[in-house]
Amino acid sequence: MSEHVSSAEITFAHAPSEGTGRIWKIFWVLSFITVVELLLGFGLAKHWFGEPEKSHSLILAVKGVICILSLAKAFYIVSVFMHLGDEIRNMIMTIVVPLCLFIWFIGAFLWDGNSWKNLRNTNAGSRPAKTEQHQQPAVDKDAKK
Amino acid sequence: MSTTAIPTNTKWWNGGRSPFNASYGKVMMWYFLMSDAFTFGAFLISYGTIRFSVNSWADPNQVFNAFPGFGHQNLPLAFVSLMTFILIFSSVTMVLAVHEGHKMNRKGVEKYMILTILGGLAFLGCQAWEWTHLLTGEHIAMLSDGTLSVVPTTVKMNPWGTHVAPDAIAAALQNTSHDKLAEIAATLHNGGAAHNVSAMSSAELISAIQASPELHVNHTGPIAFGGYFFGITGFHGFHVFSGVIINVVMWAKNKTGPL
Numbered sequence: 001m002s003e004h005v006s007s008a009e010i011t012f013a014h015a016p017s018e019g020t021g022r023i024w025k026i027f028w029v030l031s032f033i034t035v036v037e038l039l040l041g042f043g044l045a046k047h048w049f050g051e052p053e054k055s056h057s058l059i060l061a062v063k064g065v066i067c068i069l070s071l072a073k074a075f076y077i078v079s080v081f082m083h084l085g086d087e088i089r090n091m092i093m094t095i096v097v098p099l100c101l102f103i104w105f106i107g108a109f110l111w112d113g114n115s116w117k118n119l120r121n122t123n124a125g126s127r128p129a130k131t132e133q134h135q136q137p138a139v140d141k142d143a144k145k
Numbered sequence: 146m147s148t149t150a151i152p153t154n155t156k157w158w159n160g161g162r163s164p165f166n167a168s169y170g171k172v173m174m175w176y177f178l179m180s181d182a183f184t185f186g187a188f189l190i191s192y193g194t195i196r197f198s199v200n201s202w203a204d205p206n207q208v209f210n211a212f213p214g215f216g217h218q219n220l221p222l223a224f225v226s227l228m229t230f231i232l233i234f235s236s237v238t239m240v241l242a243v244h245e246g247h248k249m250n251r252k253g254v255e256k257y258m259i260l261t262i263l264g265g266l267a268f269l270g271c272q273a274w275e276w277t278h279l280l281t282g283e284h285i286a287m288l289s290d291g292t293l294s295v296v297p298t299t300v301k302m303n304p305w306g307t308h309v310a311p312d313a314i315a316a317a318l319q320n321t322s323h324d325k326l327a328e329i330a331a332t333l334h335n336g337g338a339a340h341n342v343s344a345m346s347s348a349e350l351i352s353a354i355q356a357s358p359e360l361h362v363n364h365t366g367p368i369a370f371g372g373y374f375f376g377i378t379g380f381h382g383f384h385v386f387s388g389v390i391i392n393v394v395m396w397a398k399n400k401t402g403p404l
Contacts (some may be wrong), residue, residue, distance in 0.1 A: 011155070011161035016255065022242060038226050045206040045221045081240045084175075090157060091165040097173050102186055108191045114195030121200070133221045 026080045067134050081102050181384070189378065190372045203366045205307030208298065211278055213317070228271045235264025239392075240284065251399060258396040265389035272382050276375070285329055286365045292321045295328050298373040306364030314362050318351045326350040333357040 039090060040062055049058045079085035084092055122129045157164040187332040196202050206221035213224075238260040245253030286304035293314070296304040304357055309317070318326070327342040330350050342350065347363040354360060 007314055008161070009168060010166055011162050012166065023237060023240050025242065027233070029234050031230070034226075034229055037220060038229075042222055064397035077236065082178075083243075088157075089168050091167055091175070092174070094165065098179060099182060103304055105186065105190050106193070109194045110197050116194075116198040117200065120198075120304060 022080065026076050030073055030076060033073050037066050037069050185377075185380070185384075186232070188373075188377045192377060195367075195373065196368045199369075201307050203303065203370045208303075208305050209275065209279070211282075211323040213274060220302070224271065224275065228268060228275075229241055231264055231268045231271065235261050236269070238264060251402075253402050254399050255396065258392055258399065262392050263397065264387055265385050265392065267383060268385055269389070272378065272385075274379075281362075283332060285362045286334065287317050288365060290320075291317055292325065293329060294315050294321075294325055295332055296365060298371055298374075300375055303371050304363050305366030305370060309362040309364060314360070315355065317362075318354065320385070323347045323350070326354065330354050333359050 044062060047056055048061050052059060055145065084095060118129060119125070163169075164173070167175075185284035192366075209224065210219045210221040212218070212220045212222065212227075236268070238257045242254050242261060245257060281295050281297060283295040284304035285293055286306070288294055288296075296302050298304070303318050319331070323346075326347055327345070327350060330342045330345070330353050333354060342353075
């Protein structure tokens, strides 16, 4: 056992994992979260949470829950299945901290997309915005692209 | 087995050892994974930006609601659920292969790597079916010139725009050429009317089309949809495909042992 962990660059070896119990436990956790996500997604498709035109905030909350559940899944997969949780703090931080840039990326770019839509709908502020455009045919816009 | 606790106040950065207590290969694998995360993150954020910038987008539950062997039943999310569970299953078998490796059990590694490879191939097979279904599945759409046509989902065009009201359909049918009307009538599965569509006159075709209970017309969808869908799922398919190839190499090297 010792021959494959001994290396000048590694000063201590991780304790060998005892059994596969933890792996299967995480498998069931991931499966359960996935089933909940699918139920919520199915509910959104079937308008369980109200019609999209009316219950904006409830639908947004359900989508938020799906995002949080996905982050929980990402945590379990990276921490347990990919063994990042078994590394020392230095190693974990060198991976996790750069990924925090995503918070800024997502916020900035989606904001930009939304601003782009508003500018186009109002001719850059020169006419009032139509508030909701769900039934607006997409034809003219597509013809221009 | 030199399992020792981490000495307190270890000076990790004094040199002579990895400050991450990990081998060069493992650290570089993590940096590769981080770059992979940024690549796919950039794709998805770009997709989100475009989606936020237009007034309507394709409804994924409408775009894909099929399942092999279930014909035209409306089953949104069913096939992607299957694909998700294939991915969860193959990630478990990969972890178990690593686990067997830690125990130096070559037979166990072999077994779980084969299961992982099969899971990867199953996912790729599902994706091939999904792409074929979208690229060949034609739906009636209203083009920007006000005529109707049968449109597949490609990077150039898709039939997933907003819903067209019945009176607008009636007006568009009048502008549509005989050939297109025959094509549209042929896609509607209303029994007898589907026979001999090319022999029917335009007026007959229009009344047959309007009588069909399956008549459902959308405007053509946002043009960026196809490029994003096939681009991002294509890169993901390539990511899975290269993983399968690398796993096959590792399986073979594990089977033959050090050469």
